[in-house]
Amino acid sequence: MRVIAILGRVLDPSGIVVNRRAGRIFINREEYILPPADRCALEAAMRIKDATGCQVVALPRAPFPDDDVLRQALAVGADRAIYLDGHGLDRADDAFMASVLAAAIERLGGADLVLTGATTLDTGWVQLGPRLAEILNWPQILDAWQVTVRDDAAAVQAVVRSDGGYAVVEADMPALLTLVPGALRLRYPNGARLINVYRGVGPVAEALERWEVDALLSERRRPVLEHRGQEFPPERERGVRVRGTPAEMAQIVAEALRQRSGAMGRITPAAR
Amino acid sequence: MEASYLDLLMAQQEEFAEEAAGGGGVWVVADVVNGALAPVTLEAMGLARLLADSLGAYVYAVLLGDGVAGLAQTLYQAGADGVRIADDPFLGRFALEPYLKVLGDLFAQEGPEVVIFGATPQGNELAPRLAQRMNGGLIERVTKATLDEATRTVQGAVPVYGGEYFELLACPEARPQFLTVLPGAFPLPFMDTHRRGEPVSLPVEPVAPRVRLLGTAVGFEPPPLPLRQAPVIVAVGRQAGDLELVRQVAAALGAQLAGDRGAYDAGWIGREQIVDVRGVTVAPQIYLAAGIRGDTFHNAAIEEARYIVAIHPDPEAPIFEVADLCVEAHPAQVLPELLTAIR
Numbered sequence: 001m002r003v004i005a006i007l008g009r010v011l012d013p014s015g016i017v018v019n020r021r022a023g024r025i026f027i028n029r030e031e032y033i034l035p036p037a038d039r040c041a042l043e044a045a046m047r048i049k050d051a052t053g054c055q056v057v058a059l060p061r062a063p064f065p066d067d068d069v070l071r072q073a074l075a076v077g078a079d080r081a082i083y084l085d086g087h088g089l090d091r092a093d094d095a096f097m098a099s100v101l102a103a104a105i106e107r108l109g110g111a112d113l114v115l116t117g118a119t120t121l122d123t124g125w126v127q128l129g130p131r132l133a134e135i136l137n138w139p140q141i142l143d144a145w146q147v148t149v150r151d152d153a154a155a156v157q158a159v160v161r162s163d164g165g166y167a168v169v170e171a172d173m174p175a176l177l178t179l180v181p182g183a184l185r186l187r188y189p190n191g192a193r194l195i196n197v198y199r200g201v202g203p204v205a206e207a208l209e210r211w212e213v214d215a216l217l218s219e220r221r222r223p224v225l226e227h228r229g230q231e232f233p234p235e236r237e238r239g240v241r242v243r244g245t246p247a248e249m250a251q252i253v254a255e256a257l258r259q260r261s262g263a264m265g266r267i268t269p270a271a272r
Numbered sequence: 273m274e275a276s277y278l279d280l281l282m283a284q285q286e287e288f289a290e291e292a293a294g295g296g297g298v299w300v301v302a303d304v305v306n307g308a309l310a311p312v313t314l315e316a317m318g319l320a321r322l323l324a325d326s327l328g329a330y331v332y333a334v335l336l337g338d339g340v341a342g343l344a345q346t347l348y349q350a351g352a353d354g355v356r357i358a359d360d361p362f363l364g365r366f367a368l369e370p371y372l373k374v375l376g377d378l379f380a381q382e383g384p385e386v387v388i389f390g391a392t393p394q395g396n397e398l399a400p401r402l403a404q405r406m407n408g409g410l411i412e413r414v415t416k417a418t419l420d421e422a423t424r425t426v427q428g429a430v431p432v433y434g435g436e437y438f439e440l441l442a443c444p445e446a447r448p449q450f451l452t453v454l455p456g457a458f459p460l461p462f463m464d465t466h467r468r469g470e471p472v473s474l475p476v477e478p479v480a481p482r483v484r485l486l487g488t489a490v491g492f493e494p495p496p497l498p499l500r501q502a503p504v505i506v507a508v509g510r511q512a513g514d515l516e517l518v519r520q521v522a523a524a525l526g527a528q529l530a531g532d533r534g535a536y537d538a539g540w541i542g543r544e545q546i547v548d549v550r551g552v553t554v555a556p557q558i559y560l561a562a563g564i565r566g567d568t569f570h571n572a573a574i575e576e577a578r579y580i581v582a583i584h585p586d587p588e589a590p591i592f593e594v595a596d597l598c599v600e601a602h603p604a605q606v607l608p609e610l611l612t613a614i615r
Binding site: 128 | 431446482487494495501583592593606
């Protein structure tokens with residue numbers, strides 16, 4: 001059995017400062033992290049490996065200038081990691097990457113499960129997983145909290161939110177699942193593997209492969225998404241005083257929270 | 273003579289209507305929650321109407337579910353020129369494959385120019401799969417949209433890092449252009465109660481869902497997030513009065529409970545829940561401080577919070593110097609009303 005973990009990397013938000021008045025983003029500390037949701041996907045893959053002895057392969061969710069995330073995955077216990085390289089990849093969007101990843105999975109000889117993070121940390125987008133599932137014509141389970149493979153290895157089961165509570169759902173394999181951030185806690189890397197993978201020594205270092213994207217795709221594809229700049233909200237206005245009866249004040253607070261919840265994309269009772 | 277002129281005019285209009293019905297248009301896929309249209313669907317209708325008016329196109333809404341036919345007139349009132357309905361017991365509970373089958377067939381036939389979903393669990397499942405199937409572009413979690421009329425391209429503003437700034441994105445070459453819009457981001461449209469229409473029923477073929485519901489996850493509790501990573505925090509101070517009430521507000525907001533050192537001294541929270549530079553510094557999207565006066569150590573620990581609401585009876589409380597929204601009242605008076613309002 002083969003489980004693919006698709007992992008991203010994102011600029012650590014605590015290292016950046018957005019100056020709304022200047023309309024600029026200042027990067028104080030350029031440090032990239034494995035996004036919380038992708039950490040959960042990697043941990044879910046490792047737990048399936050613990051239970052079934054399957055092979056875990058790490059693939060990047062976007063073209064990276066370095067292979068640090070993949071080395072982290074190998075240090076944690078992934079069996080293989082594929083670094084994708086090629087020309088013009090800096091503009092690659094999710095539609096493009098979905099086709100690249102589908103081609104990479106085919107070249108690997110197929111897979112039984114693909115796990116990835118439910119959302120990206122910066123934009124909160126969800127589309128890579130479903131787009132990949134569509135290309136592969138696989139069932140998808142989005143926003144899973146727990147993932148287990150059924151004893152006969154024919155189906156995967158997951159815990160998802162349903163009707164205000166949690167439910168267990170099942171899909172035949174192969175299938176694609178996305179994990180919500182905070183669902184699982186990623187284990188610490190093995191010390192020896194960590195040292196060897198960064199020193200480039202031993203089998204763990206040899207497990208990191210480099211593939212050319214151009215060789216994977218039969219036809220040249222172009223990204224569909226175009227970045228047209230950035231926009232900055234007005235300066236934060238602190239100290240807005242609320243006065244009135246308790247009911248009036250509560251209404252103002254509730255409305256403010258509702259707007260904020262909407263911007264966060266949270267599906268709270270208030271937001272719906 | 274006049275009659276033949278009218279006949280000619282009507283024939284031309286019919287031809288135009290058929291042409292318009294055969295392609296393009298701005299489409300909204302409705303989200304039905306507990307038998308009613310989700311507010312985000314009406315907000316999407318308002319956006320669709322604006323875009324369609326600029327494009328010179330029609331607005332269509334698609335309604336899927338069981339017993340949803342009664343909602344069609346609301347969509348007409350919200351600005352739809354046409355409504356397509358797939359009303360079938362088979363669609364009563366959302367499942368990806370049956371919904372995809374209906375929408376995939378419909379859009380393959382109609383060739384929409386823009387398709388709008390709510391950024392809800394249903395929209396998040398459907399929009400990327402349809403976009404991939406139709407080679408379309410997808411801009412997610414849009415909070416503002418403008419139109420480049422020359423190229424008929426929608427440009428969407430997408431919040432980054434919880435709205436610290438917005439990325440402006442467009443899909444100039446891909447058609448259809450799919451959008452998911454964040455709930456609460458667009459205003460509700462004017463509801464014209466005089467608008468009415470005759471919805472068109474869509475065929476529903478039974479397609480088995482590939483994901484099976486096995487039952488409730490008995491005993492499952494999601495793991496608590498570390499306070500530092502919590503997106504919403506409700507913090508309690510000594511002036512809060514009723515701890516249980518604060519807990520209920522936190523539960524209603526899906527927030528983590530925390531507090532200041534005073535709350536810890538009162539035995540209301542654990543040591544790991546103290547928000548203080550000597551305890552945990554936090555950076556949530558929303559920080560609601562109920563009855564916290566706000567000393568220097570506490571206020572420094574919430575500096576990175578994106579939005580701070582403070583409720584305290586003392587107008588001179590230092591917490592008001594860092595809060596975005598300052599409620600000068602006793603929490604015991606405001607919180608019950610707040611609980612009612614957010615529920």
